[in-house]
Amino acid sequence: MLKKHIYKATLVLLVLVSSACNTWLDLKPENGIVGDEFWKTKEQVNSAVVGIYASMLSPGFAEKLFLWGELRADMLMANTGIFSSELEVMNGNIVDTNPISDWRAFYRTINQCNTVIERAPGALAEDQTFTQAQLNAYLGEAYAIRGLMYFYLARSFGDVPLKLTATISDEQTIALPKSSQAQVLNQVAKDLLKAEELATSNYGNNSFNKGRITKYAINAMQADVYLWKEKYDSAIIATDKVINSGQFGLVQGVGNPLWYQQLYAQGTSSEVVFALQFNAQRTNPFYPMFSTSTGRRFLAATRVLEDVFPPDPVDVLNADIRAAASVKVSTSEVWKYLGFNISDGRSQDQSTAPWIFYRYADILLMKAEALVAQNNGRGVEALELIYRVRQRANALPGTDNKDIDANSMNDMIDFILEERAREFAFEGKRWFDVLRNAKRNSYARQDLLNQMVINSASPERQQSILSKYKDQNSHYWPIYQYELTTNKSLEQNPFYKGR
Structure with missing residues (x-):
């Protein structure tokens, strides 16, 4: 219990001292862990790693996770309190001055990961009680979260700057151009493989196992990345590592009056693989x-x-x-x-x-999608996974497709997307789910994006948005104007040039 309180207190402290920065390429980590004098003990390394998580609890970060995953999709409706920046996106009017496209919080977290990766090994020689296994676990967390941040950026913006070194001095001036989405995703996959090699499987503390990176959280990320990269054999291997671990399962839904509390309110159930854990000092947005x-x-x-x-x-x-x-x-x-x-x-x-970020239902449905996308006759196996999720939730016959052809890739993908909409409603996944499946095989399923527009846009705006979506570059956010002004090596995403 004392260990848990110390962890929370450290997390709160690091959260409160963060947030004074404006640019991402020339900033020191906000919690001041920059000098050689800091990296002397394992406790200091732990504090630096906790600071990475704290940065993800900072104002606006989780809000971006939600907005990037839901605002352009078809599950939300504007209400009277909506911000003008949000309404413009829902109306299909996205410009490079819209603050929703501001990525600085993500690069701030990346810089903290880079700093740990570079500086933490130095503490091994300074602190005789610091073991290689402990250092490896910390580095695994940093590599994994860096990979997760770049995964969000690549899916949201396409091509983005790829920075793998720490900015630890105000004298450093760095102006990086964008790397291609493919290059960034390759680096994400590389980071996650390194993280899997280093990370721990169990902290001996359930709260830590859910709120900090474990090998299984990394496997979940790998499955997601491999789906995006259309490497389906690798995605199945990654999901099977979680499934075969015996550490996770669906929270019983039907007949369990505590189902909601266990899964959504507490966030530490057997179903959760990795989650940001907010508290009274740092509430969610x-x-x-x-x-x-x-x-x-x-x-x-x-x-x-x-x-x-x-x-x-x-x-x-x-x-x-x-x-x-x-x-x-x-x-x-x-x-x-x-x-x-x-x-x-x-x-x-x-x-x-x-x-x-990830829970067991996601693991099952990602595996189902990978099985179907292989297009090699494993649809029946995929259906079993889908129905396992449906049965937990008492999914109604009206949302079933009992006559589905398990060998029809299009029919099965439609069914999976419908089930993912039910299972992960408002969990920041909808836009990414639809875009991932639309773009497969050189946008063979552009109709999925088009249908989402028809589902969500007002009739007078549908044709305008549909016309924009014909250009694949429109599926990504523009580079925020502030970044273009402060980094002359950046070029605006193609769709937004001259707009």
Whole structure:
């Protein structure tokens, strides 16, 4: 218990001292871990690694994770409190002055990872109680989180600067051009392989096992990256490492009144593979997004209750349990981040719901997608995984496709995407899920993106957005104007040049 409190106190301290920086290429780590005098003990290395996690709890970071994954998708509807920058994106008007495209929080975290990777090994000779195994575990965390940050950047922006060295002095001036998306994803895969080699499988503490990087968190990231890279054999191997570990399982849903609390409110259940754990000192940003008391910015789109979670036409009491966990029927409010349980809501100072990067349901559905995308007759195996997730949630017959051809890749991908929409509603995955499947085989499924526009855009804006989406470069964010001004080596993403 004391160890847990020390960890939380250190995390809070590092969070509070961060955030005074403006540029990402010439900054020292905000917590001051820059000089040789710091890297003397294993405790200092631990503090630096905890600082990496603290940077991900900083204001605006988790909000970007949500907005990049949901704002351009088809699960949200604008409410009266919406910011103009968010409304412009939902209306298909994305420009390089929109602060949602500001990536500095991600590069700030990357720089902290780079600093640990470069400086932590020096402490091994200084502290005789510091072991190689301990150092390896810390480095594994840094490599993994650096990979995760670049994975988000590559999926969101396409080509981005790839910086693998620490900026530790104000005298350093670095102006990097963009690397291609393929180069960045290759580096992500390389970082994750290195992280897997070094990281621990078990901290001996459940909170740490869920809130810090383990080998299994790295395997989950690898599966996601390999799906994006269309390396399906590798994705299956990565998911099987998590499945075969025996450490994870679906939280029982049907007949379990504590299902919501265990999975969404606590974030430390057997289903969670890796999550950001917020607390009273550092709350998450979602209460202001979804609560009426702060000028609610978003509601669940109408289609969520009509198409994603349609009612049972025969028995009104029969429902997919994920529907009530995701949205309030009477108000259309997004509930996953507002509730302690299905009925009782949080106050703003209790807004501590975790941000779950990966959970076991994701592992099962990523494996199903990889099996189908191999297109080699393993659709029946994929269906078994899909139905395992559906049965946990009491998915209704109206969302089933009992006549599906398991050997039809298109039909199976459609079914998987529909199930992922139900399972991960408002968890920051929808845009990436659809784009990943649309772009497979040289955009063989552009229709998936088009349908998402039809689902979400107002009729008068649909043709404009559909026309833009014909250009594959429009599927990525523009480089924020501030970065173009401060780094003359950067070029704007092609779609946004001259706009």
